[in-house]
Structure formats: structure tokens, C-alpha cells
Amino acid sequence: MATGTSTGMATSISCRTTTRPRGHEAKPGQASQRRTQWREVLCGGNGYLGQNEMTLHFGLGSHAFVSSIEVRWPAGGPVRTLTNVPIRTAWTVYPPSRLGDVDGDGVVGLAGWTQFAAYGTGTVTPGREMLDFDGNFSIDAADIAAFWSRASVRSGDRDGGGAVGAADLAVLLSAWGA
Numbered sequence: 001m002a003t004g005t006s007t008g009m010a011t012s013i014s015c016r017t018t019t020r021p022r023g024h025e026a027k028p029g030q031a032s033q034r035r036t037q038w039r040e041v042l043c044g045g046n047g048y049l050g051q052n053e054m055t056l057h058f059g060l061g062s063h064a065f066v067s068s069i070e071v072r073w074p075a076g077g078p079v080r081t082l083t084n085v086p087i088r089t090a091w092t093v094y095p096p097s098r099l100g101d102v103d104g105d106g107v108v109g110l111a112g113w114t115q116f117a118a119y120g121t122g123t124v125t126p127g128r129e130m131l132d133f134d135g136n137f138s139i140d141a142a143d144i145a146a147f148w149s150r151a152s153v154r155s156g157d158r159d160g161g162g163a164v165g166a167a168d169l170a171v172l173l174s175a176w177g178a
Contacts, residue, residue: 011066012057012090015073060087069093082135092129099133100147108150110160116147 037058060066066085071093073079078095085091100108102115112131116139119128124137131139133146159167 010057010059011085011087012055013069013071014055014090014092015071055090063087071095080135082137084137086123086137089126091126094130099130100150102130107152108147109152112147113151116144 058066065087067083069082069085071080071082073095078097080093080096082091082093098104100112103111105111115128116131119131119139121139121141121144124132124139128139131143131147133143159171161167
């Protein structure tokens with residue numbers, strides 16, 4: 001148990017998977033300048049009706065940022081590396097297969113593009129981690145290109161009909177000025 005006041009910096013991570021609501025057995029490690037730390041999320045509890053903490057916390061001392069975080073999902077799953085991670089924030093890390101799938105339906109489509117259009121480019125904030133395809137905490141042209149490379153709809157297909165046409169123009173005009 002810690003007592004007293006801490007002036008050190010920290011960040012925390014919650015890992016997500018494709019099959020479970022949380023990243024069971026995910027193994028994030030982080031490096032801040034010259035120091036490396038590892039944490040592991042274990043599936044299951046530590047006793048009768050027990051549960052392990054699902055959010056992993058990393059103390060950073062006086063470091064001003066985390067240079068990289070590497071998350072390894074279990075059973076030979078994907079590895080995702082995040083760089084220049086802002087501190088004093090709780091972040092959610094998604095495996096590459098979930099990036100851009102904003103509504104969790106397994107499809108990168110209009111819901112994701114709506115989020116891109118509403119948010120625009122710039123520094124990632126909590127809740128927008130899924131749009132940062134390259135993990136550098138900046139949503140930019142590279143992330144938009146990565147989104148469209150995975151998207152199930154064409155860039156002008158506003159109504160999800162599979163083609164760009166008059167109905168898409170109607171959707172665009174109905175949202176004009178809203």
C-alpha cells in the first residue's frame with residue numbers, strides 16, 4: 001500500500017480483443033526513455049469470485065512521455081507498437097484487426113468514416129484510439145489512407161449502397177449545415 005503524495009507521471013492501458021470484451025492475457029510493455037516495464041493481463045480471478053485488474057498502470061517517475069508501448073496478444077496473436085504516447089491518460093489499445101471498426105460490427109465502413117469526418121486530423125484523444133492506424137498518436141493522412149484500404153465502402157458512398165450516385169448526393173446535402 002502506498003501512502004503520501006506522488007508527483008510522478010503515469011499512464012494506463014486497457015487492451016481489447018476481437019473475441020472478448022477485454023484483452024485477456026495481453027502483455028503490454030512500455031519504454032520511457034531508458035526504462036522498460038512489463039505488465040500482463042491474466043484471464044480469470046485470483047480466488048473465489050475474484051477478478052484481476054484489467055487496466056494496466058505504468059509509473060513513469062519524472063519522464064514526460066512514453067517513447068513506445070508494445071502490446072502482444074496471446075496465442076501468437078498480433079503485436080501492436082504505439083509511439084510517443086501521451087501521459088496522465090488512460091488509453092485503450094485495439095489489435096490491428098479492430099482498427100477503424102468503430103461500432104464493433106466487424107466491418108470498417110460508414111460508421112468509422114463518420115468518426116473520421118467528425119474528428120478530423122490531429123492529436124489522438126481518449127476514445128479515438130481506434131482511428132490511429134499507425135499508432136503514433138496523431139491522426140493524419142496515413143491513417144485516412146489506411147482506413148480506406150480496409151473500408152468495405154467506397155469513399156463517396158454515403159448511403160452504403162456500394163456505388164456512388166444521386167442517393168449519396170442527397171445524403172450529403174441533407175447533412176449540409178447541420
